[in-house]
Amino acid sequence: QAALTQPASVSGSPGQSITISCTGTSSDVGGYNYVSWYQQHPGKAPKLMIYDVSNRPSGISNRFSGSKSGNTASLTISGLQAEDEADYYCSSYTSSSTVVFGGGTKLTVL
């Protein structure tokens, strides 16, 4: 199962919005509404930010939103804050009943 494709890096200034894309196939992202997004700060465990494409867990800011179109899912962060600087990973359930992660995107807040 090939990894989902994410941009290696994105950047934005405080207060701006950024979007991170996550491209898969019809066997994963495109075939199911089971895309999730994780935030990881250096040396820390990943943290769930979005599940089932667009749902936010309790306690996650509404500045984080998710969407999907075809084989590509997206994570949008609005009103960028310094603490949003981290690595972000998408993942998807697959037709083989497995899970696949994206390669990760490093977000820099300028």
Place this chain on the structure above:
Amino acid sequence: QVHLVQSGAEVKKPGASVKVSCKASGNTFTDYYAHWVRQAPGQGLEWMGWMNANSGATKYAQKFQGRVTMTRDTSISTAYMELNSLRSDDTAVYYCARDPSTSGAYLDYWGLGTLVTVSS
């Protein structure tokens, strides 16, 4: 509050095996799936497999088929991941994570990770 407490760091020689534990508290262990995800130094997340904590059913990533075994002891709410025939490129932080979904998969609580170092 849910906590996943993992066992401590391990140093192993090539060819050896390692067994990492993950003890759950604050929830009903058998109501969820347990996933294992690893992260090599400076690299991304890599999914290894899942286990139904109630039935013990497992599904492994093709890459690890034949080399990984996921088990559990429901009496102590603990999941285990054993990886055999270790190589230097198995050096990584290994995470357990809870999956509360009934369809699909997402990981809402994670352990802090267990560093496994493979070195001669």
